[in-house]
Amino acid sequence: MARRTMSLLPQWSTRVFSVELDGAAHYFSIQERHRGEEAPRVFSKVQDHDRCYSLLVCGGDRVGRAKFYAELKEKLLRDLPPECDVSPMSSFLPNVKDSLIRGYFLKDNSGSSSPSERLLRDLIRRDPVLVCSYLKGKDGQLCQHLWSHADSQTVEMSKGYYVVPSQPPEYHPSTLNIINSDVFYSFEDACEVLKECGDIIPEATSVMELLPSRAPARSKPDFPVIVIEGLDATGKTTLTESLRDTLGATLLQSPPQCLSPLRARFDQEPPLVRRAFYALGNYITAEQVGQEGMKTPVIVDRFWHSTAAYAIATAVGGPVCNLPVEGSEVYRWPSDLLQPSLVILLTLDPEERKRRLRDRGQGKTEEEQELDHNQLFRLKVEEAYRRIIGPACVTVDASPSADQVLQQVQLLIRGKCHL
Ligand SMILES: Nc1ncnc2c1ncn2[C@@H]1O[C@H](COP(=O)(O)OP(=O)(O)OP(=O)(O)O)[C@@H](O)[C@H]1O
Numbered sequence: 001m002a003r004r005t006m007s008l009l010p011q012w013s014t015r016v017f018s019v020e021l022d023g024a025a026h027y028f029s030i031q032e033r034h035r036g037e038e039a040p041r042v043f044s045k046v047q048d049h050d051r052c053y054s055l056l057v058c059g060g061d062r063v064g065r066a067k068f069y070a071e072l073k074e075k076l077l078r079d080l081p082p083e084c085d086v087s088p089m090s091s092f093l094p095n096v097k098d099s100l101i102r103g104y105f106l107k108d109n110s111g112s113s114s115p116s117e118r119l120l121r122d123l124i125r126r127d128p129v130l131v132c133s134y135l136k137g138k139d140g141q142l143c144q145h146l147w148s149h150a151d152s153q154t155v156e157m158s159k160g161y162y163v164v165p166s167q168p169p170e171y172h173p174s175t176l177n178i179i180n181s182d183v184f185y186s187f188e189d190a191c192e193v194l195k196e197c198g199d200i201i202p203e204a205t206s207v208m209e210l211l212p213s214r215a216p217a218r219s220k221p222d223f224p225v226i227v228i229e230g231l232d233a234t235g236k237t238t239l240t241e242s243l244r245d246t247l248g249a250t251l252l253q254s255p256p257q258c259l260s261p262l263r264a265r266f267d268q269e270p271p272l273v274r275r276a277f278y279a280l281g282n283y284i285t286a287e288q289v290g291q292e293g294m295k296t297p298v299i300v301d302r303f304w305h306s307t308a309a310y311a312i313a314t315a316v317g318g319p320v321c322n323l324p325v326e327g328s329e330v331y332r333w334p335s336d337l338l339q340p341s342l343v344i345l346l347t348l349d350p351e352e353r354k355r356r357l358r359d360r361g362q363g364k365t366e367e368e369q370e371l372d373h374n375q376l377f378r379l380k381v382e383e384a385y386r387r388i389i390g391p392a393c394v395t396v397d398a399s400p401s402a403d404q405v406l407q408q409v410q411l412l413i414r415g416k417c418h419l
C-alpha cells in the first residue's frame, strides 16, 4: 500500500479534486505552501466541527477496481454512522485522458471520529484505496493529509497540503476515462475486458465462446442494412416487425438472441464489464448481418448507437452540457464494425413515451427506470445518439400512428437504399 501511495505522489500536487455536494460540483487543488492570504472556503456547507475524509479507488487491476468501486458505496452507507454523508468524488489531471480516479467524500458530523476512522483504517489495509483526511491547520486553513499504510499501521502523513478552490475544468472530468472504460472502439479492446474477468465472472467465458474469432469483415452486404434506434417504448419492435414483413427482410437485434440468457448477469456488473458485453454483442450481430445481408435486406433492432449513447450518458454526470462536445472522438464509429446503410432514430415526446410504457405494462430494467425518473439522463442519451457519426442517425418523429411511422420510414429507405 505504501508503494502505491508513493507512486501517485509525483502527480498528487497537480491533481484537481471534485466533490459533488448538495447537487453542485466543488473543485479544489492542493498547495504545499500557504500563500499567506486568506483562501476562500472550498466547501461552504462543511461546518468547522465536521470531520471530512476522501477515499479514492486506485491500484489493482481495472476489473477489480471497477467492482470494488461499485461495492464501496454500499459498504460505506451500511457501515458508517448515519450522521456521515457520502458524496461522489473524483481526482483528475485536467484534460489528461485516463487520469480520472473515482471515490467518495465523507462528511462526518457524528461528533466522534472513531467509527469512521476505524472503517477507513480497515479499508486502507485491505483494499485498493487512498485515504485523506481534511483538518484545519494552525492558521485556520483547510489541509489535506494523505494517509499511508506501512508495517500494519496506518498513519496520517505528517505533512499537510493546503486546500484551495480550483476553476472548473474545460472538459467535465467524467469524460476523461470514457474510451476503453465505457465505450470500446474495437473488437479486441472489448474482448480484452472479458478475458480479464474470466476468473471472477465465469459467464465471461461463455460469451467468449459465442464470439467470432475476430471482428467480422466490414465489407458491405449485397442488400441494405437498416438499423432502428430509440429509447425504450418509442416503437422499435412495432416498426422493425412491420419493416420485416413489408420489405421481406430478415430481422436481427443487438444484443443477439444467443446472448439473451447471459444478459441479466452482465447487467449487474459495473460499467466496464457491462459495456464490453454489449459492445461484443454488436460484433456477433454484425456477423449475422454479413450472412443474411447476402440474401435479403436486413433490419436491426438497436446496434452501436445504443451501446455508445447509453454508455456515454451514464458515464457523464450532471446536465447535457457536460457531454463531450460534438465532434469529439468518443462519438466515432468503431473502425472494425460493419456500417449500416441507414440508421433511424425514433423520438417521442416524454409523456407519450411514458403512456406507451404504462400501457405495455412490462417489467423494466434499472436503466429503463432511470430513463423514466431522470429527465437529465434521457436528454443525455438522446443527445449522444444525435452526436454519433459514421453513420449518423436520421431522426423520425414516432408520435403518429404506427402505420404513418412505417410509411415515413419506408420513404427514407427508398430514398437512401433504393428499395
Ligand atoms: N406509433 C405508435 N403509436 C401508438 N402506440 C405505439 C406506436 N408504436 C408502438 N406503439 C405501442 O407502444 C408500446 C411500445 O412499443 P414497442 O414495444 O414497439 O417499443 P420498443 O421501442 O420496441 O420498446 P423496447 O425498447 O422497450 O423494447 C407498445 O405497446 C406498442 O404497441
Ligand SMILES: Nc1ccn([C@H]2C[C@H](O)[C@@H](COP(=O)(O)O)O2)c(=O)n1
Pocket (backbone or CB within 6 Å): 231, 232, 254, 255, 278, 279, 281, 282, 302, 303, 304, 306, 307, 308, 310, 365, 367, 368
Ligand atoms: N446494442 C445495444 C442494445 C442495448 N444496449 C443497452 C442499453 C440499455 O441499457 C439497454 C436497452 O435495451 P432494451 O432494454 O431496450 O432492450 O441495453 C446496448 O448497450 N447496446
